[in-house]
Amino acid sequence: MIIFDRVSVQYDGAATPVLRDVDVHVAEGELCLVVGQTGTGKSTLLRTVNGLVPHFTGGTVTGRVLVDGRDTREHRPRDLADVVGFVGQDPRAGVVAEIVEDELAFGMEWLGLPPDVMRRRVEETLDLLGLADVRRRAITTLSGGQRQRVAIGAALIAHPRILVLDEPTSALDPQAAEDVLAALHRLVHDLGTTVLLAEHRLERVVQYADHIVHLPGSGSAVAGEPAAIMETAPVAPPVVELGRLAGWSPLPLSVRDARRAAAPLRERLVELEPARVPHVASAAADDVWRARPRSRGRATPVHATVDDGPAPPHAPARPAHGTRSRLAGGARSRLARLLRRRTRHAAGSLPGDETLCSISELAVQYGETVALRDVSLDVRAGEIVAVMGRNGAGKSSLLAAAVGMVTPAAGQIRTGGIDPRNNDPATVIRVAGLVPQDPADLLYADSTGAECLTADRDAGVPEGSCRALLHELAPDITDGRHPRDLSEGQRLALALAVVLVARPPLVLLDEPTRGLDYAAKQRLAIIIRRLAADGHAVVLATHDVELVAELATRVVVVADGELVADGPTADVVVGSPVFAPQVAKILAPQSWLTVSEVEAALHSPSAPTP
Amino acid sequence: MNSTMGDLRLPRALHAGAWWLWALGLATAASRTTNPVLLLLLIAAAAYVVAARRGSEPWSRSFVAFLKLGLLVLGIRVGIHMLFVSSPGGSTVLFRLPELTLPEWAAGIKVGGPVTLEATMLALYDGLRLAAILACIGAANALADARRLLRSVPGALYEVGVALVVAMTFAPRLVEDAGRIRRAHQLRGRRLRGVRLISRIGKPVLEGSLERSLDLAAAMDSRGFGRAAAIHPRYRRSSGPLVLTGLIGICIGMYGLLNGGVASGVGPVGLGVGLVLAVSGFVLGGRGSLRTRYRPDPWRLPEWLVVGSGAVVAASFIVAAVRGDPGMDVMVVPLIVPGIPLLAAAGALAALLPAWASPPPPRMATEAPS
Numbered sequence: 001m002i003i004f005d006r007v008s009v010q011y012d013g014a015a016t017p018v019l020r021d022v023d024v025h026v027a028e029g030e031l032c033l034v035v036g037q038t039g040t041g042k043s044t045l046l047r048t049v050n051g052l053v054p055h056f057t058g059g060t061v062t063g064r065v066l067v068d069g070r071d072t073r074e075h076r077p078r079d080l081a082d083v084v085g086f087v088g089q090d091p092r093a094g095v096v097a098e099i100v101e102d103e104l105a106f107g108m109e110w111l112g113l114p115p116d117v118m119r120r121r122v123e124e125t126l127d128l129l130g131l132a133d134v135r136r137r138a139i140t141t142l143s144g145g146q147r148q149r150v151a152i153g154a155a156l157i158a159h160p161r162i163l164v165l166d167e168p169t170s171a172l173d174p175q176a177a178e179d180v181l182a183a184l185h186r187l188v189h190d191l192g193t194t195v196l197l198a199e200h201r202l203e204r205v206v207q208y209a210d211h212i213v214h215l216p217g218s219g220s221a222v223a224g225e226p227a228a229i230m231e232t233a234p235v236a237p238p239v240v241e242l243g244r245l246a247g248w249s250p251l252p253l254s255v256r257d258a259r260r261a262a263a264p265l266r267e268r269l270v271e272l273e274p275a276r277v278p279h280v281a282s283a284a285a286d287d288v289w290r291a292r293p294r295s296r297g298r299a300t301p302v303h304a305t306v307d308d309g310p311a312p313p314h315a316p317a318r319p320a321h322g323t324r325s326r327l328a329g330g331a332r333s334r335l336a337r338l339l340r341r342r343t344r345h346a347a348g349s350l351p352g353d354e355t356l357c358s359i360s361e362l363a364v365q366y367g368e369t370v371a372l373r374d375v376s377l378d379v380r381a382g383e384i385v386a387v388m389g390r391n392g393a394g395k396s397s398l399l400a401a402a403v404g405m406v407t408p409a410a411g412q413i414r415t416g417g418i419d420p421r422n423n424d425p426a427t428v429i430r431v432a433g434l435v436p437q438d439p440a441d442l443l444y445a446d447s448t449g450a451e452c453l454t455a456d457r458d459a460g461v462p463e464g465s466c467r468a469l470l471h472e473l474a475p476d477i478t479d480g481r482h483p484r485d486l487s488e489g490q491r492l493a494l495a496l497a498v499v500l501v502a503r504p505p506l507v508l509l510d511e512p513t514r515g516l517d518y519a520a521k522q523r524l525a526i527i528i529r530r531l532a533a534d535g536h537a538v539v540l541a542t543h544d545v546e547l548v549a550e551l552a553t554r555v556v557v558v559a560d561g562e563l564v565a566d567g568p569t570a571d572v573v574v575g576s577p578v579f580a581p582q583v584a585k586i587l588a589p590q591s592w593l594t595v596s597e598v599e600a601a602l603h604s605p606s607a608p609t610p
Numbered sequence: 611m612n613s614t615m616g617d618l619r620l621p622r623a624l625h626a627g628a629w630w631l632w633a634l635g636l637a638t639a640a641s642r643t644t645n646p647v648l649l650l651l652l653i654a655a656a657a658y659v660v661a662a663r664r665g666s667e668p669w670s671r672s673f674v675a676f677l678k679l680g681l682l683v684l685g686i687r688v689g690i691h692m693l694f695v696s697s698p699g700g701s702t703v704l705f706r707l708p709e710l711t712l713p714e715w716a717a718g719i720k721v722g723g724p725v726t727l728e729a730t731m732l733a734l735y736d737g738l739r740l741a742a743i744l745a746c747i748g749a750a751n752a753l754a755d756a757r758r759l760l761r762s763v764p765g766a767l768y769e770v771g772v773a774l775v776v777a778m779t780f781a782p783r784l785v786e787d788a789g790r791i792r793r794a795h796q797l798r799g800r801r802l803r804g805v806r807l808i809s810r811i812g813k814p815v816l817e818g819s820l821e822r823s824l825d826l827a828a829a830m831d832s833r834g835f836g837r838a839a840a841i842h843p844r845y846r847r848s849s850g851p852l853v854l855t856g857l858i859g860i861c862i863g864m865y866g867l868l869n870g871g872v873a874s875g876v877g878p879v880g881l882g883v884g885l886v887l888a889v890s891g892f893v894l895g896g897r898g899s900l901r902t903r904y905r906p907d908p909w910r911l912p913e914w915l916v917v918g919s920g921a922v923v924a925a926s927f928i929v930a931a932v933r934g935d936p937g938m939d940v941m942v943v944p945l946i947v948p949g950i951p952l953l954a955a956a957g958a959l960a961a962l963l964p965a966w967a968s969p970p971p972p973r974m975a976t977e978a979p980s
Contacts, residue, residue, distance in 0.1 A: 056828050081834030092783075093822050094829030096776050098757055105904030110834035118904045140782065154833065405793055429799035441794035444814045458799045484817070498798065 001194045002026040006063035020219030034198040036215030037517045042198040050084040085155030087165045091147040125153045143392035145176035173543045203237035207254035238582040241595045272601040356506040356537045362411035371397040386552035387541040394561045395541035433504035439495035449479030459502035470497040489520030509540045549581035549593035621972045626754035628913040633750030635920025639927035640742035644735040649742040655961035656749040665971035676748020680741030691733035702727040728942040852891030859884020919963035926957025
C-alpha cells in the first residue's frame with residue numbers, strides 16, 4: 001500500500017539528511033507504528049506519504065514513495081487527498097471551518113462526494129468519535145480531546161485507504177486516547193484502512209501495532225514485528241520493560257498478555273514491599289541547586305537538606321507489613337494516614353513541612369460555566385502532586401488559580417502566605433511559578449541567551465543565574481539558539497529555567513510531558529525529583545499515568561470541576577481502570593507502580609530466589 | 611399550501627444572500643433621498659426586522675454597533691461642516707465661531723466663522739443618509755452569517771470564498787493568542803499595559819500566526835483544497851473574462867442607478883447585460899466541477915419574498931427620485947419642513963415584510979465553552 005523505495009530526505013541548508021535510504025513496505029490493512037526519539041525524522045517520514053515533503057516543505061527527496069500505486073513525485077498532497085488522510089501534530093493548526101460539522105465536511109466537498117453521502121458520513125463520523133452533541137459548536141470552544149477527535153474525524157470521514165497520524169493522542173487524557181485508538185482499531189479491522197502512526201506514548205499504542213518502523217536516529221529505518229523490535233528498542237513502554245526484566249518470551253505487548261505471563265512474578269513479589277522513598281538527588285547536583293544566590297529580603301523556606309537529614313516527611317508512609325487482602329484495604333489506608341500524620345507531627349519542626357499553597361473552597365467560573373467548585377487543597381514543601389482528570393475537567397484552572405491568573409468566584413487562595421490575586425505579578429513569581437501548557441508562550445526573546453538575561457532582570461537576580469540554571473537542566477543548549485528552534489524538551493527546560501530563576505518554592509507544570517519522548521521525560525523526572533528533594537513543592541497537571549506512577553507522591557483527581565480523589569499515589573491509581581499505570585494493572589492486586597520498584601524489590605536481599 | 615406555511619413557519623436560517631440583497635435594496639433606496647423622515651423610516655424598518663429575525667450568534671448583536679457608528683459619522687459630518695464649509699447661502703446664523711483669517715492663496719477655505727442653520731441642516735440630512743446606509747449594512751450583518759454567505763458564492767468563486775472564510779476563522783485566533791501571551795507575561799512577573807503591551811505581544815503573536823498559517827495551508831492541501839482537475843480548461847478559460855466583463859457591466863449599471871445624473875437608460879441596461887454575462891460566466895466556470903457542497907442553504911419562497919421586499923423598496927425610491935417627487939430631495943434654502951412623498955413612504959414600509967415573510971431563526975442551545 002505504501003512503498004518507501006530507498007527514500008532519503010535532506011532539507012535545504014541541513015548538513016545531514018533526515019532520512020537515509022529508507023526501504024519500508026507497509027501492507028494494506030496494517031497498523032504501522034513509527035517510533036523514535038524527537039528529531040529522528042518521524043514527522044518527515046509521515047509527511048512524505050502524502051507528498052507534503054517535499055511539495056510543501058521543500059528539501060531534496062531521492063528514491064520514491066509509492067502510495068496506492070501513485071508516485072508522490074508527480075502527485076501533490078491535494079491530488080492524494082482521496083487516498084491519504086493526514087492528521088498533523090497540532091489539532092489547532094489544521095482547523096479550517098468555524099463549526100464541527102463544516103470542518104468534517106470540508107475535505108469531502110473537494111473530493112466531490114454526493115451530498116447525501118456526505119450527510120450520512122458526517123452523522124456516522126459524529127457517532128464514531130462521540131462528537132454528536134457538539135456538532136454545531138464552534139471548534140474554538142472545544143476541549144483539546146474533542147478538537148483532536150474532530151481532526152481525526154475530518155481525515156477519516158472521506159474513507160481514505162490510508163490514514164497517517166502524527167501523535168494523535170499526545171494531547172488526550174487516557175480515556176479519550178483509548179477512544180481514539182479504539183476508533184482507529186475499528187477502521188483497521190472493519191474497513192481495511194492502512195494506518196501509519198507516530199507516537200511517543202508507546203504504552204498506549206504498541207499493542208495495536210502490526211508492524212513497527214523504528215528510527216534509531218541515524219536516518220535509517222528498521223522495520224519489523226513489534227515483539228522483535230521491542231526486544232531491543234531503547235524506547236519501550238513499561239509493559240515491555242517489565243517483560244524484559246522478568247525474561248518473558250515471547251515479549252508481551254499488551255497488559256492482557258503480560259498478566260497471563262505474570263503469575264510467577266506475582267508469586268515472587270507477594271512477600272515484598274515497594275520501597276517508596278522519593279528518589280534523592282546526588283549530593284553534587286544538590287549543591288548546585290542550593291548554591292544559587294537568593295534574592296534579597298524574601299522569606300524563603302529553608303530548603304530541606306536531603307543528603308544529610310532524614311528523608312522528607314511526606315514520603316507516603318507505607319505500613320511495614322501490609323496485608324494484601326481486599327478487606328484490609330480500608331484499614332490499611334487508615335493506618336497509612338495515621339502513620340503519616342504522626343510522622344508529620346514528629347517532624348513538625350522541620351522547615352520542609354511548611355504549607356506552600358493552601359486553597360479552600362475555591363470556585364472558578366467562566367461566563368456560565370463553572371470550571372471549579374468547592375475545591376480545597378493544601379500543598380506542602382517536598383510534595384510532588386499530580387493533578388489528573390479528563391480534558392476540560394478544570395486542571396488548568398486549578399493551577400492558574402494558584403498563581404492568581406484567574407479570579408476565584410468564591411473561596412480562598414494563599415500561595416506562599418499571600419493572596420496571589422491581590423499582589424503584583426513580580427511578587428507572585430517569587431512564591432509560585434507556573435509553566436503553561438505551551439512553554440513557548442513564556443518565551444519571546446530572539447535567542448536563548450537573551451531570554452535568560454530578561455528572566456534574570458524580571459526576577460531581580462544577578463545576571464547569569466538563569467543561564468547557570470539552564471545549564472543544569474539542559475546542558476546542550478547554546479546561547480545563540482532561537483527558542484523556536486529548540487526541541488520540545490529543550491523548550492520546556494528553558495521555560496522551566498525562566499520560571500525557576502525567581503526561586504519560587506511552589507512550581508506548577510501544566511501538561512509538561514506533551515510531545516516529550518522517553519529520554520526527555522526521564523530528564524524531566526530527574527529535575528522534578530531534585531526540586532522536590534530541595535524543598536520545593538511541585539504540582540503537575542498531566543494525563544501521563546506512567547509519569548505519575550514514577551514521580552508523584554500524591555494524586556489529586558479532578559472531575560467536572562470537583563475534587564473526587566486525593567491521596568498517596570498508590571492508593572489513588574491502583575485499581576483505577578483509567579489512571580492505573582501498566583505495571584499496576586499487570587501486577588494487581590499487588591500495588592506496584594513502576595518497573596524500577598519491581599526491579600529494586602527483586603534485587604533486594606529479602607527477595608526470594610525464584 | 612401546507613408546505614408554503616411550513617416554509618414560512620418552521621425555524622431555519624434564511625439564506626444569507628437573501629438578507630444581503632434585501633439590505634442592499636434598502637441601502638440603494640436610502641442613497642436616493644435626503645428626506646430625514648424617509649431615512650428614519652428605513653432605519654426603523656431595518657431595526658424592526660433585525661429585532662424580529664436575528665439569531666443568537668455573536669454577530670447578531672452587531673446592529674447596535676452599526677447604529678452607533680452611524681451616529682458618529684453624523685456627528686463628524688455636522689462638526690466638519692460647521693467648522694470648514696461656507697454656508698450654502700442661508701442667512702439664519704445660529705452662532706459664530708471664532709474665525710481664522712487665512713492667507714490669500716487659501717481663498718475659498720473657511721475655518722470657523724458664522725454657522726448657519728441651513729448649512730447645519732444640510733450636513734445633518736447628508737449625515738443621516740450615510741447613517742441609514744450603515745444601518746442597512748448593519749442589519750444584514752446581524753441577520754446573516756457572513757461565512758455562510760461566502761460559502762454560497764457561485765462555483766467559479768468558490769475557492770476565493772473558502773479562502774476568505776478560512777481567513778475569517780483565523781482572525782479571532784490572533785486575539786486568543788494575544789490573551790495567552792499576555793497571561794504568560796504575567797507569569798514572568800510583569801504587568802504590561804498600553805504601548806509596551808502591544809510592542810511586547812505583537813511580535814510573538816505575528817510570528818505564531820505566520821507559523822500557524824503555514825500549518826494551515828499544509829492541512830488544507832492535504833485535505834484536497836484546490837483540486838481543480840475536474841474543471842475542463844476550456845470552460846475555465848472562457849469563464850474568467852465573462853465574469854470580469856459582467857462584473858464591470860454591473861458596476862456601470864449600479865452607478866447609473868445610484869447616480870441620478872447619468873442618462874436614465876445606462877443603469878438598467880448596464881446592470882442587465884452585466885448580470886447576464888456574469889451569470890453565464892459563473893455557470894460555465896461551475897460546470898463539470900466535481901466539487902460538491904455539504905448541506906447547501908436552500909433558496910425557497912421566503913428567500914424570494916425577502917429579496918422581493920428589498921427590490922420593492924429600492925424600486926419605489928428610484929421611481930420617486932426619477933419622477934422628481936417633491937420631498938425626495940429636501941431643500942435647505944429656504945428651510946422648510948420636508949413633505950413626505952407617498953410612493954417612497956409606502957415603499958419604505960415594504961421593507962418590513964421580512965419580519966413576517968421569513969422563517970424565525972433556529973434557537974440554538976447556546977453552549978458555553980468548556
